[in-house]
Amino acid sequence: MGQEAIPKKMKALVLTESKKLVYKDVIIPKIGDNEVLVKVKACGIxxxxxxxxxxxxxxxxxxxIGHEFSGIVVGTGSLVKNISLGDHVTAAPLIPCNKCENCLNGHPAMCNDYSFIGSRENGAMAEYVSVPAENILKIPENMDFARAACIEPLTVAIHGIERAGLLHSGSTAVVYGCGTIGMFVLQCLKIKGIEKVYVIDIDENKLNLAQKIGAYKVINSSQVDVVKYFCEQGKADYVFETAGVNILQAQILSLVKKNGSVVYVGTAQKDVLIPAKVFELILRGELKITGSWMSYSSPFPGKEWLAAIEYLESGKIVVDDIITHKFSLKAGHKAFETMLDKNQKTLKVMYLINK
Structure with a gap:
């Protein structure tokens, strides 16, 4: 086991009850033989x-909590190979069982008995976090840690696009929802050669940013009847719903061409009610509809993670404008309050730790 000198306790944001994040001292997590201790440098919300x-x-x-993070390796278990003290890293937060049928068939995101860093076990809104060695991905030493903490949400976007299948040049796409994932889906579609990407949202600030980073056209759905617009202008070959809004999740079926593809990336927060005439579009148009869950493939954690690191390193993906707010860990709940304040014009809010 390798480990640099570290204290016995660390600062962490501990969720003790709803809306109560306590900045306090806790015991630094111990690592097992196949685990790595990461000194966290940045963690996104x-x-x-x-x-x-x-x-x-x-x-x-x-x-x-916290699962979008980057940092430096400061401890390695006795069985860990190919990871060294001082490595700059990020980590896949999913911890599959590697035993169930889905894991054995190369579908770790479908694991029947998974754990998850920052959800089912302690996460990275802390000075240190323990991570299974197989979840660790090295990043270039010159990569900014805040940018590297965007790798996880970027992989979600990449996985969503992969779920659409082969993308044909000259096609058109719609990204409905202009949050962090939507911004990344837009940019990844451009990388894949889809030039005509329409982005829809109700937030003018986000739409302006989408325009800046390459959207073919932006549409404010509070001002434009989007179904009428695409019926008149021509429907899209691919439609991605990233907002997780139930009304939009029903509406996007009306925006795609016959034989087109619909990818649901956003998690439903309410029941999705689809009118019969809209549902019939699935049948008459033989639409290809799929969901996208997390961001993993085989071999774990998957090609999405390698692609995300490559996209960031090459500068193909813009993240600086997407990271709108940065806080120290000590700021605690204020970072969440900022995210919920519509006047703050937030996208990705980040904790910077161990500066």
């Missing part, structure tokens, strides 16, 4: 973290 903090959507309390 995911939309799922909002539900955990604001609505108590956790598996147990108290808990340290």
């Amino acid at each position: 995911c939309g799922s973290d909002i539900d955990r903090v604001e609505n108590g959507g956790v598996h147990f309390l108290p808990i340290i």
Whole structure:
């Protein structure tokens, strides 16, 4: 086992009850033979973290959340190979069982008995986090840690696009929802050679950014009847719903061409009610509809993670404008309050740790 000199305790944001994040000293996690201790440098706030903090959507309390992170390896278990002290890394937060049928068939995201860093076990809104060695991915030493903490949400976007199948040049695509994932889906579609990407949202600030980073056209759905617009202008070959809004999840079926593809990336927050005439479009148009769950493939954690690191390293993906707010870990719940304040114009909010 290798380990640099580290203290016995660390600072962490501990969720003790709904809306209560406590900045406090806790014991630094121990690592097993096949685990790595990471000194966290940056940790992003995911939309799922909002539900955990604001609505108590956790598996147990108290808990340290946070799964979008990067940092430096400061400890390695006795059986860990190919990972060294001082490596700059990020980590896949899913911990599959590697025993169930889905894992053995190369579908770790479908694992029947998985764990998850920052959800089912303590996460990275802390100075240190323990991670299975197989989850660790090295990043270039010159990569900014805040940018590297965007790798996990970027992999979600890449996986969603992979679920659409082969993308044909000259096609058109719609990205409905202009949050962090939507911004990454837009950019990844451009990388894949889809030039005509329409982005839809109701937030003018986000739409302006989408335009800046390459959207073919942006549409404010609070001002434009999007179904009428695409019926008149021509429907899209691919449609991606990233907002997780039930009305939109029904509506996007009306925006895609016959034989087109619909990918649901956003998690449903309410029941999705599809009118009969809209549902019939699935049958008459023989639409290809799929869901996209997390961001993993085989061999674990998957090609999405390698691609995300490559995209960031090459500069193909813009993240600086997407990271709108940065906080120290000590700021605690203020970072979440900022995310929920519509006047703050937030996209990705990030904790910077161990600066």
